[in-house]
Amino acid sequence: MPLTPEVLTANDEVVAWLGSLDVSFAPDDETWFTIDGIESPRQIGSDGAGGAFVLLPSQNVLYVSSEGRAGIIAENFEAFVQLAIARPYWLDILKFSAGGDLAEMRRAADALEATLDDEDDVNEAREEIRAALDLPDANDPVSALYDAVAASDVIVRATDGSPFTTLFNRFSIDSNPMLRDAAA
Template sequence: MTDPSEGINDEKLLARIRSTPWIAELLVLFDFDIARVADGPVEEVRLETGEPLEMVAGDGTGGAFMLVGSGPTRPVVYVGSEGEGGLIATNFADALALVVGLSNIHDATAMPIGADGGAALRAWLAKTDDELREYWPTLDEDRVRAREVLGLREADGPLLEALHAAAADERYRPISEYGPYESMLR
């Protein structure tokens, strides 16, 4: 099978999701709901750099996934409803790969990669996936389906490490009228 996202930039990938209801519905299973854009983020936020933010989806906790700036490839910032947030990926496809491939962004940033090379974090994520499978028995098949239709890569390995590096980048820390958000990293 050819890679369906080959040559597709962030805007085209987002347009594919918006124009294909079954793909949008599939992503809702992964708590990435484009219909939540209508409600906006829980509060107005900005970045220190002044780059514009565009909400593209929300999650069940009230968090928002926001594209930064303009252009064919844009970083993605997560703005949490509990005052935590930051950069999760340098492009939309990688942000989706994380959303689809991990139990959730919060679990993936709950502990550091650490001196063990991320072994404890990966064990934690395996445990959270096992808990998900208890009420979502088709999790693995749904992940494969989403990755195939959107041309996403696996979320483990370099992409998980990139999430941690991105979340530490203070330039992308959301700022509200109350000040900067907390880091998602624990």
């Protein structure tokens, strides 16, 4: 049986563990964006930065940041949960992607993993969620994230009609001394 938001949210312990990885399944009732071609987007959750996770009719998971960036981040809900477990700092991987360079994203993922705060807590959350949901490890989550964002053709708009930009950002880990040192 595929993993769905309903199956996941029925397990309070898993919801709490995912919350420790900055994924909340309490959607925002206030609509602050629109998606071209989708009448009523199904927001399934949010993150601590004010971003929204939306399950599209295609079953892709879309992320809409509160800062005007948006894109598909996973091919389905299960892939989204696997991404959140494997790389809870996935948004930072995109921030330090050097405009969408897969090799740079891999460097960022390695550096971010090396600098994790509360690594034991993150690893415990990963193990508990995988065990409770009987989820396998994600197969190359950085590549899957890159593929999803690169192929994203969804147009998200602010309430004033202006389109959101891609989730790929122009920074690289070389522009951040802490990450640059972690990658060395």
